[in-house]
Amino acid sequence: MPILVLGCSGSAGGLAVLSTGADADEGHGEAQLTGTLSGTVSDGLACFSVTSDDGREYLVSWPEGYSALESPLRLLDESGVTVAIDGDSVVLVGGVGSDEESDITCGDISAPEWRAGGVVSSG
Numbered sequence: 001m002p003i004l005v006l007g008c009s010g011s012a013g014g015l016a017v018l019s020t021g022a023d024a025d026e027g028h029g030e031a032q033l034t035g036t037l038s039g040t041v042s043d044g045l046a047c048f049s050v051t052s053d054d055g056r057e058y059l060v061s062w063p064e065g066y067s068a069l070e071s072p073l074r075l076l077d078e079s080g081v082t083v084a085i086d087g088d089s090v091v092l093v094g095g096v097g098s099d100e101e102s103d104i105t106c107g108d109i110s111a112p113e114w115r116a117g118g119v120v121s122s123g
Contacts, residue, residue, distance in 0.1 A: 014067040014076065015046040018060070018106055020097070020115050033058060033092045033114055037084050037122070039073045042107030048075060049109050050090060058114035059104050061097060075119070084122040091120040 035052040037060075046068030051057045065078030073086040084090050097115035104113045 017046045020061045031095045037088050037090045039086045047106035047109050057111045059111040060114045083119040088122040090122045093117045
């Protein structure tokens with residue numbers, strides 16, 4: 001079974017999120033993922049997944065500097081701007097980061113990884 005090591009990224013007073021890391025090719029691929037963002041918090045780590053329009057769930061790792069806040073659970077970019085809120089319909093750019101046969105885990109979410117380069121749209 002492959003082991004995937006992901007870093008964490010967070011801001012003062014915020015929650016850490018799964019991070020692709022500083023050396024990651026954050027915008028790799030021209031792929032887009034469209035679906036519904038859902039999140040949970042586990043031990044100070046905000047775990048976000050996107051369920052695509054065809055029903056597949058992906059656990060999302062974010063570019064370095066992204067973080068999250070609660071009430072409501074929301075994702076912030078590296079500038080601290082809210083880019084998506086739990087339950088939003090989102091379009092992400094990036095690509096599948098792990099073999100689809102091998103799930104990664106964050107909190108109680110276990111799914112293939114989507115390595116996001118950023119949020120194209122949300123709402």
